[in-house]
Amino acid sequence: MLEILINDWKRLLEEKQYLFVSMILTICSIVSAIALTNMTETKGNLALVTYGDVNVTKSAKQLEKNPYFNISILVSPPLKSDLVQNRYDAIVTMTEEGTYKIESIKSDELTSVIKEFLENPLSFVPNSDNERKIGTNIIGYMMMFLLLQGVLYARLFADDKEKHMIERVFMSPIAFRGYLLGHALFICLLIFIPSISVIIVAKLLGIKIGLSLVAYVGLIATLSILGTAFSLMLNSFFCIADTANMLGTSIILLSSILAGSFYSFSKDKTVFDKLLHILPQKDFMDFVNALEKGTLTSGLIWHFIYIVILSITFFVVAMFKTRKDYVYHK
Amino acid sequence: MSKIVSVNNLDKSYGEKQVVNEISFDIEKGEVLCLLGPNGAGKSTTINILCGILGFDAGEMKYNGTSIKYCLNDFKRHLGVVPQDLAIYEELSAEQNVRFFASLYGIKGRELEAKVTNSLEFVGLGDRRKDKAKTFSGGMKRRLNIACAIAHEPELLIMDEPTVGIDPQSRNHILNSIQKLSQQGMTILYTTHYMEEVEEISTRILIMDSGTIIAEGTKDSLKEDIFDERQFILEIEKDENLVLDEFYKIEGIKKVEKKEQQLTITTLKNIENLDKIIAVVITSKTKIINLFCRTASLENVFLRLTGKSLRD
Numbered sequence: 001m002l003e004i005l006i007n008d009w010k011r012l013l014e015e016k017q018y019l020f021v022s023m024i025l026t027i028c029s030i031v032s033a034i035a036l037t038n039m040t041e042t043k044g045n046l047a048l049v050t051y052g053d054v055n056v057t058k059s060a061k062q063l064e065k066n067p068y069f070n071i072s073i074l075v076s077p078p079l080k081s082d083l084v085q086n087r088y089d090a091i092v093t094m095t096e097e098g099t100y101k102i103e104s105i106k107s108d109e110l111t112s113v114i115k116e117f118l119e120n121p122l123s124f125v126p127n128s129d130n131e132r133k134i135g136t137n138i139i140g141y142m143m144m145f146l147l148l149q150g151v152l153y154a155r156l157f158a159d160d161k162e163k164h165m166i167e168r169v170f171m172s173p174i175a176f177r178g179y180l181l182g183h184a185l186f187i188c189l190l191i192f193i194p195s196i197s198v199i200i201v202a203k204l205l206g207i208k209i210g211l212s213l214v215a216y217v218g219l220i221a222t223l224s225i226l227g228t229a230f231s232l233m234l235n236s237f238f239c240i241a242d243t244a245n246m247l248g249t250s251i252i253l254l255s256s257i258l259a260g261s262f263y264s265f266s267k268d269k270t271v272f273d274k275l276l277h278i279l280p281q282k283d284f285m286d287f288v289n290a291l292e293k294g295t296l297t298s299g300l301i302w303h304f305i306y307i308v309i310l311s312i313t314f315f316v317v318a319m320f321k322t323r324k325d326y327v328y329h330k
Numbered sequence: 331m332s333k334i335v336s337v338n339n340l341d342k343s344y345g346e347k348q349v350v351n352e353i354s355f356d357i358e359k360g361e362v363l364c365l366l367g368p369n370g371a372g373k374s375t376t377i378n379i380l381c382g383i384l385g386f387d388a389g390e391m392k393y394n395g396t397s398i399k400y401c402l403n404d405f406k407r408h409l410g411v412v413p414q415d416l417a418i419y420e421e422l423s424a425e426q427n428v429r430f431f432a433s434l435y436g437i438k439g440r441e442l443e444a445k446v447t448n449s450l451e452f453v454g455l456g457d458r459r460k461d462k463a464k465t466f467s468g469g470m471k472r473r474l475n476i477a478c479a480i481a482h483e484p485e486l487l488i489m490d491e492p493t494v495g496i497d498p499q500s501r502n503h504i505l506n507s508i509q510k511l512s513q514q515g516m517t518i519l520y521t522t523h524y525m526e527e528v529e530e531i532s533t534r535i536l537i538m539d540s541g542t543i544i545a546e547g548t549k550d551s552l553k554e555d556i557f558d559e560r561q562f563i564l565e566i567e568k569d570e571n572l573v574l575d576e577f578y579k580i581e582g583i584k585k586v587e588k589k590e591q592q593l594t595i596t597t598l599k600n601i602e603n604l605d606k607i608i609a610v611v612i613t614s615k616t617k618i619i620n621l622f623c624r625t626a627s628l629e630n631v632f633l634r635l636t637g638k639s640l641r642d
Contacts, residue, residue: 014421168417172434173406
């Protein structure tokens with residue numbers, strides 16, 4: 001096993017660009033996650049109609065300073081078509097008595113948020129219970145790149161198959177398990193070590209990373225194992241490295257986006273949401289989200305166990321398939 | 331000589347297609363056994379079974395008298411394989427390649443370094459050991475392929491067409507290396523499409539066709555067994571009085587041909603009649619400039635047995 005691991009490392013050192021690219025992608029994903037999480041989200045564009053009243057205009061100017069809404073103060077009401085064209089999310093007509101009339105073609109939810117804001121503009125903070133926190137975002141942004149790295153590094157195993165090196169290796173007395181575990185350990189470590197190092201550096205630099213370092217170790221290790229097992233399984237079915245690489249990349253890109261790696265598309269309790277739970281990434285994101293918010297339930301722990309079982313299954317399939325193809329059997 | 335490997339009634343099929351059909355042969359210690367056969371004869375399947383990476387449906391294979399089922403790992407430890415397709419890491423240096431493959435046999439430390447150096451020196455790549463394999467010529471890559479197979483000093487070396495597509499210098503180097511390895515006591519099983527290589531290095535030959543072994547023996551015995559005739563070639567002058575029909579009166583003569591100054595006489599092999607042939611020539615006052623005897627080549631043997639050329 002050690003011989004395979006060392007040889008893989010020597011081979012990869014000759015193609016350092018892969019290491020650099022994956023390191024840069026990991027750093028970029030963490031930086032993007034931190035930057036986007038801390039960025040204040042604008043809730044909407046409001047047209048504030050004052051009819052030129054001095055007092056109303058004065059109080060309207062106060063509202064302009066808030067960070068959550070873009071406010072345009074107008075003397076006369078805009079056309080209704082401006083709402084349709086999405087120039088404004090709502091038209092708010094203010095009176096001198098301090099009453100408001102809100103006109104919007106968007107959801108009632110938005111109307112009530114605007115109402116809440118107008119009633120108490122100084123202390124208004126939008127409800128963020130349904131939004132992801134920074135740790136979940138960092139893991140979500142990293143997830144796709146970590147899984148893709150699995151496919152990238154499994155290329156060494158794929159090359160062994162494509163260039164018939166694997167046959168030569170199995171003509172030696174090396175144990176089959178040692179060979180596959182050597183590749184698996186190499187891929188896993190190469191995904192895990194650079195990513196956790198970037199997280200540790202971020203923590204040391206005082207950047208808010210949301211979750212504890214121990215949690216990051218566990219979560220990144222889980223993703224590394226999942227990515228390794230998936231890519232080995234995929235490569236065990238193909239003899240051409242590029243075929244497995246392209247298919248693996250496509251599957252990971254599509255499934256990660258659908259699972260809400262960057263943005264959650266699904267709404268709770270819909271059929272689509274239930275279907276998405278087939279994807280391990282979806283279960284993983286739900287688990288991380290609950291872990292960060294402290295709302296872990298036994299159901300979510302089962303989601304995590306599902307990912308572990310799936311990883312083991314992928315690895316077992318890879319072992320059986322490779323064994324069937326290359327190991328002496330009578 | 332003692333047997334290293336014994337193969338008895340080995341069968342291998344892929345679905346309905348029988349690729350190897352009840353073949354039996356032994357590999358004797360210290361010999362250079364050449365396995366010949368046209369494409370599709372079952373050579374590669376036989377080699378893969380011998381290398382321990384392919385199972386078989388029926389029959390038995392023994393290593394030093396023990397069934398391979400019980401000593402596969404021990405067998406692999408004493409086996410070196412030079413595969414037909416280059417199996418080297420192009421991105422690694424020559425020494426990294428050899429070191430990796432030797433380490434798979436459990437060799438470590440100083441012993442490993444010594445064996446890496448020895449094998450690279452042996453194939454003539456000692457001065458290029460630090461260079462990456464991708465910078466090597468085709469012949470050098472072939473030699474590196476061999477170095478990777480011999481670094482752990484195997485008892486049996488299987489070489490599957492190791493000289494395909496290389497320059498004459500590298501080919502000569504490889505053939506000389508095989509002879510040296512044989513002199514050092516290594517047993518070699520060699521497959522090739524080049525008959526002249528077989529003539530040069532073989533101590534014994536197996537000929538396969540359609541999954542069976544159709545002939546077995548030394549190159550001389552094969553020629554002897556397969557062909558029952560030989561040819562005398564005479565270069566002559568002043569042959570005005572020579573009458574070809576006179577030769578047919580001699581016992582064993584099958585065919586007489588004359589082209590310009592060359593007389594070709596085909597005769598049965600086991601009949602001593604050269605003196606009578608010469609007597610006919612001299613009687614007609616013809617002068618003999620040169621005389622030589624042509625025996626069958628291995629190519630002829632192969633063609634006669636399989637009906638195909640080896641390169642078909």
